[in-house]
Amino acid sequence: MDLPVHSFPRSASLPIPSGDLRATNLFQPVPIRRDSEAMLSEGPITPPMSPKPQSEANREGGAIVVDVQPRFSGAGVQREMSPDQPTSSVQTPMLSHRQPESGEDERPRTPPKPPLRLLENEQSHLRKGTLRLTDFEVKGTLGTGTFARVLLVRIRGTSTQGPSSQCFALKVLRKTDIVRLRQVEHVNAERYILSRVHHPFIVDLFATFQDSLNVYMLMSYVPGGELFTHLRRAGRFTPDVTRFYLATIILALKYLHSFNIIYRDLKPENLLLDSRGYLRLTDFGFAKTVDDRTWTLCGTPEYLAPEIIQSDGHGKAADWWACGILAYEMMVGYPPFFDETQYGIYEKILRGRIHWPREIDPLSRDLVKAFLHPDRTKRLGNLIGGPQDVLDHPWFRGVDWEALERREIRAPIVPHVSSSDDTRHYSHLPLPPQDEIPGLFREERPPPLSQRFEAIAYQFLEF
Ligand SMILES: Nc1ncnc2c1ncn2[C@@H]1O[C@H](COP(=O)(O)OP(=O)(O)O)[C@@H](O)[C@H]1O
Ligand SMILES: [Mg+2]
Numbered sequence: 001m002d003l004p005v006h007s008f009p010r011s012a013s014l015p016i017p018s019g020d021l022r023a024t025n026l027f028q029p030v031p032i033r034r035d036s037e038a039m040l041s042e043g044p045i046t047p048p049m050s051p052k053p054q055s056e057a058n059r060e061g062g063a064i065v066v067d068v069q070p071r072f073s074g075a076g077v078q079r080e081m082s083p084d085q086p087t088s089s090v091q092t093p094m095l096s097h098r099q100p101e102s103g104e105d106e107r108p109r110t111p112p113k114p115p116l117r118l119l120e121n122e123q124s125h126l127r128k129g130t131l132r133l134t135d136f137e138v139k140g141t142l143g144t145g146t147f148a149r150v151l152l153v154r155i156r157g158t159s160t161q162g163p164s165s166q167c168f169a170l171k172v173l174r175k176t177d178i179v180r181l182r183q184v185e186h187v188n189a190e191r192y193i194l195s196r197v198h199h200p201f202i203v204d205l206f207a208t209f210q211d212s213l214n215v216y217m218l219m220s221y222v223p224g225g226e227l228f229t230h231l232r233r234a235g236r237f238t239p240d241v242t243r244f245y246l247a248t249i250i251l252a253l254k255y256l257h258s259f260n261i262i263y264r265d266l267k268p269e270n271l272l273l274d275s276r277g278y279l280r281l282t283d284f285g286f287a288k289t290v291d292d293r294t295w296t297l298c299g300t301p302e303y304l305a306p307e308i309i310q311s312d313g314h315g316k317a318a319d320w321w322a323c324g325i326l327a328y329e330m331m332v333g334y335p336p337f338f339d340e341t342q343y344g345i346y347e348k349i350l351r352g353r354i355h356w357p358r359e360i361d362p363l364s365r366d367l368v369k370a371f372l373h374p375d376r377t378k379r380l381g382n383l384i385g386g387p388q389d390v391l392d393h394p395w396f397r398g399v400d401w402e403a404l405e406r407r408e409i410r411a412p413i414v415p416h417v418s419s420s421d422d423t424r425h426y427s428h429l430p431l432p433p434q435d436e437i438p439g440l441f442r443e444e445r446p447p448p449l450s451q452r453f454e455a456i457a458y459q460f461l462e463f
Contacts, residue, residue, distance in 0.1 A: 112291035115260035122196040141429035211439025224273025224415030225425025236333035254387040266322035277411025320381030324371025
């Protein structure tokens with residue numbers, strides 16, 4: 001058996017609202033296009049994964065250039081919901097003992113290790129006061145996730161060609177939805193964390209805003225589309241291609257974990273290809289600074305570690321588990337634990353039986369199994385050597401990690417983009433009506449003092 005009977009649409013993050021839960025079929029059939037199989041025939045990137053001379057790395061012929069139509073659109077694919085459509089989620093008996101988010105870190109079982117660095121000591125790189133929402137014009141919708149809509153915006157009056165072009169991705173979240181879905185703490189954490197981290201494989205956050213309806217996060221526009229799109233189109237990746245992407249994610253996680261930040265939503269939908277084909281991790285909606293463990297159920301069903309499902313408290317090890325799921329999904333084409341229902345997925349994760357297609361070589365299996373160890377104290381990445389054990393795993397032999405972090409390695413897919421506002425790698429969703437993003441169209445007068453301390457407004461003072 002090579003491909004399962006299901007095809008694999010986008011996975012929604014778990015929103016964990018307490019009421020208003022609607023179960024939907026998570027596995028609507030989606031056509032999987034395989035017209036870019038050719039890109040996988042390119043020679044190995046690793047081993048050895050060593051830097052190519054810059055000139056060679058930049059030559060079009062040197063890397064695989066992919067120029068594609070927008071990804072499949074239509075009802076089947078858009079399983080992640082816009083904020084006004086409360087998302088698919090079922091509360092399962094297994095999950096009902098969840099602890100509340102606040103105060104959840106008060107019961108660590110082992111003495112927490114101090115982080116290598118403190119996020120508080122990093123400077124916020126947000127621009128304050130120099131930009132206004134009305135400085136931007138909306139060019140298109142790039143995506144909708146479980147909670148957010150992300151728009152392509154451009155600074156008014158700038159051109160799309162040349163160095164002066166100023167295109168950005170603007171993540172828009174509706175305040176009432178955030179409150180209703182109990183995501184206030186998560187959204188504020190997303191802003192705080194992204195404002196202070198800085199890494200070549202993590203999306204940059206430049207500024208945040210709010211108007212009477214929404215909060216906004218202005219990020220770098222990453223034009224190459226989701227890894228999800230490229231993976232579904234290719235079917236699966238060779239170990240070499242997988243190694244390139246996984247290695248960048250591991251460096252990003254190692255960096256985040258050094259601040260005790262856990263990411264908690266690793267999946268191909270949240271990994272974007274930049275213009276040179278390098279990944280950028282986006283969507284810090286579930287990222288959290290945690291000394292030891294935390295108890296909130298969040299993430300995406302197929303990517304949840306057993307300890308999250310069992311409400312046993314989870315920490316960095318859950319991100320390493322997700323690395324195993326991601327590695328498998330890239331090499332096999334679908335995640336190791338899938339089912340038509342969330343409950344079914346959780347049962348399979350806890351049972352832990354993995355089907356190995358014949359073409360998966362023993363070393364790749366060894367890596368995936370090491371990440372997917374049900375006992376987190378024995379899981380790769382969470383052992384005494386920490387992330388260094390991952391870097392030293394024989395599957396990564398030959399990878400030049402420093403060169404990779406300096407972005408000197410040739411990427412396996414270089415997305416074709418012709419201008420800075422080229423959105424060919426994103427779905428072309430309709431623009432939101434003006435009255436849903438009022439602050440982008442007219443300067444709103446600050447609300448009277450009495451309203452500024454309303455229950456909802458009060459929760460987004462940072463923005
Ligand atoms: N910086 C960006 N550049 C381009 N597209 C982006 C960017 N950030 C997000 N997107 C697109 O928007 C989608 C939703 O954004 P995300 O932050 O993941 O929201 P959610 O928290 O709702 O999942 C992403 O899956 C991606 O397709
Ligand atoms: Mg997302």
